[in-house]
Amino acid sequence: MANQNHYDVLIIGAGPIGMACAIEAKKANLSYVIIEKGALVNSLFNYPVFMTFFSTSQKLEIGGVPFVTINPKPNRNEAVEYYRRVAEKFDLKINLFERVQQVVKNEADVFEIKTSKTDYTAGNVIVATGFYDVPLLMNVPGEDLPKVTHYYKDPHLYAFQNVVVVGANNSGVDAALETYRKGANVTMVVRSGELGPHVKYWVRPDIQNRIKEGEVAALFDSELVEIREGEVDIKTPEGIKTIPNDFVIAMTGYQPDFSMLRKFGIDLPESLCPAYSEETMETNVKGLYLAGVVCGGLDTHKLFIENSRVHAEMIVRNILG
Structure with missing residues (x-):
């Protein structure tokens, strides 16, 4: 019997970039699931209630869905609502409040993923966990x-x-x-x-x-x-x-969960900027990709939603070969 929990792509993190990866996978007819340890767009949910983005709403759009706001720069509440509507529009398969504990590659070159709730297997894994997890x-x-x-x-x-x-x-x-x-x-x-x-x-x-x-x-x-x-x-x-x-x-800043990246087998040099290809977003582990702000390591001012949305297309293009 086929494994019910096997996917072409397993995405860790249901932020805007994780969702963008799921939308691209769906367009390419790849089976996928997003695993998220907290709420939908968990980092944005944890932003200050009255926060206004630096970016215009247009630059925060994913999946070609217009983000319409009264003011040029949207606030946190509008963004949370927008991404929820996008998840509904594309009927994205997202498992919330489930923490990924382990990602290992077996002898058949398939990823085995253990979470706080169950086990999965996947041909490819995308880490889109952002940088908001670990305060400095x-x-x-x-x-x-x-x-x-x-x-x-x-x-x-x-x-x-x-x-x-x-x-x-x-x-x-x-x-x-x-x-x-x-x-x-x-x-x-x-x-x-x-x-x-x-x-x-x-x-x-x-x-x-x-x-x-x-x-x-x-x-x-x-x-x-x-x-x-x-x-x-x-x-x-x-x-x-x-x-x-x-x-x-x-307000001393945040960093990605480096211990998790190391546990997955991703090379982390002294600069703590994870090893990945800028053309494909693939790490030193074949089939394991990084997307979004997590790519920047400690330099969290380098990547934002607007300039890392393209990672989704790059990754899916590479998976399709």
Whole structure:
């Protein structure tokens, strides 16, 4: 009897790029399944509730489905809704809340995949897991306290609280401005001497003016060195500064799950940029492909939805040979 759980292509990750890969596989009449450890477009679901994308809606489109928004730049809620509608339109086969635990190649050159729920086999595997899984830790005492988060969601939680925001790129600046506007007493702790170079151009003047007016405190060339229940220690050019604190929002960035990539047999040099062909997206393991932001390793500013949508076509073209 044929194996019910065998597919031409098994895709890990139901983000926009994983979905784009499924759409291309479906167009090519390849059998496929997407396995996703969380919700549909899980990373976008975990973005801040009021986040606005840098990209226009047109650049976020997949599968040729128009992404219509009132404003040129869509927000997180519109994106989550759009990708859900795309999944419905193409009737994509997606298994949610199922974690891939193991991917190994057997003697017959077929991938055996073990998940938290069942086992699969596949001729090809595409890893489209993004980079939002593993926060870059500060490695300071108290980082494991419940009041510390690496994922900022909704500013209302922080109303009238003493909040420290670590980082000055988009996520840090958004968190600082939004919590300040909900009545938080905000202090930004910035390792370098200035705001991040990638801060959205329409947001930069806002945060600069809030800092200038003293409405948001900003400590540049500084770092958080210890977190305690009611206060934090910050190392500044003038020495250690201790301030009262209720919450720490650590927007220190994220990285792909490198241990998972290694476990799958993908070569990871010292740069932590996974080994793959830029023509085919195939890794050093034949039939195992990378798609989307996961390809960039630690350089998470290099690849976005708009410039990695093409990976789906490249991979399926290579699979078809």
